[in-house]
Amino acid sequence: MIYIYNDYGGTHTTSLAAAYHLKQITQSERKLTTEEILNVKFFNKLTKNDFGKIIFHGIDENGDAVYTIGRKSSKLVVPALRDLSLLLESKHHFEEKIIFSNTSPTVPILMSIGGFFSRGLMIDFIGVPLLVMGAKQCCDNIFRLVENTKQIGKSSNEEQVIILENEVYK
Numbered sequence: 063m064i065y066i067y068n069d070y071g072g073t074h075t076t077s078l079a080a081a082y083h084l085k086q087i088t089q090s091e092r093k094l095t096t097e098e099i100l101n102v103k104f105f106n107k108l109t110k111n112d113f114g115k116i117i118f119h120g121i122d123e124n125g126d127a128v129y130t131i132g133r134k135s136s137k138l139v140v141p142a143l144r145d146l147s148l149l150l151e152s153k154h155h156f157e158e159k160i161i162f163s164n165t166s167p168t169v170p171i172l173m174s175i176g177g178f179f180s181r182g183l184m185i186d187f188i189g190v191p192l193l194v195m196g197a198k199q200c201c202d203n204i205f206r207l208v209e210n211t212k213q214i215g216k217s218s219n220e221e222q223v224i225i226l227e228n229e230v231y232k
Contacts, residue, residue, distance in 0.1 A: 063126040063215050064160045066116065068140060071181060072132020073108035074173055075165035075204055078197060080104075080119035082208040083128050089205040093198045106180055106193055108132065114139065126215070140164075144223045151222050162225045163211040167232045168203040172196035203231045 067079040081087045081102045119128045133139035150156035173196025180189025
């Protein structure tokens with residue numbers, strides 16, 4: 063199975079989702095610390111050159127691959143990847159289940175503003191603290207989104223490609 067977490071930039075909520083999925087950070091009754099957030103692989107480290115790239119994060123405890131992608135504002139990226147996956151399945155007997163899970167609904171306004179300052183304007187001294195505050199606000203939602211995504215992956219659903227928009231995590 064392949065999990066691909068996606069959102070606008072691919073460097074904040076998607077990186078946190080991948081880290082939760084791979085148990086690189088764990089959820090508890092407390093919020094993540096600033097250090098935990100800033101140490102997440104790829105968190106606030108990707109640039110505009112990384113948009114549209116499928117980035118490998120690791121293999122989970124079940125042997126499933128975890129990736130992320132920043133799709134910008136294009137609503138066409140994930141459907142195009144779905145169609146490509148289905149084409150590979152039908153023409154080349156590719157039989158891997160793929161789950162695209164949108165992390166955008168978890169993004170609080172602080173994270174959007176922080177991402178704009180840090181990644182867009184390269185003003186980290188303003189952006190990074192806002193990103194950290196935003197990550198602390200949404201870490202519970204991201205954790206629940208990941209757990210739901212994994213549960214759907216384990217289900218006996220016959221679909222080979224599943225797209226989760228995750229609107230319930232707004």
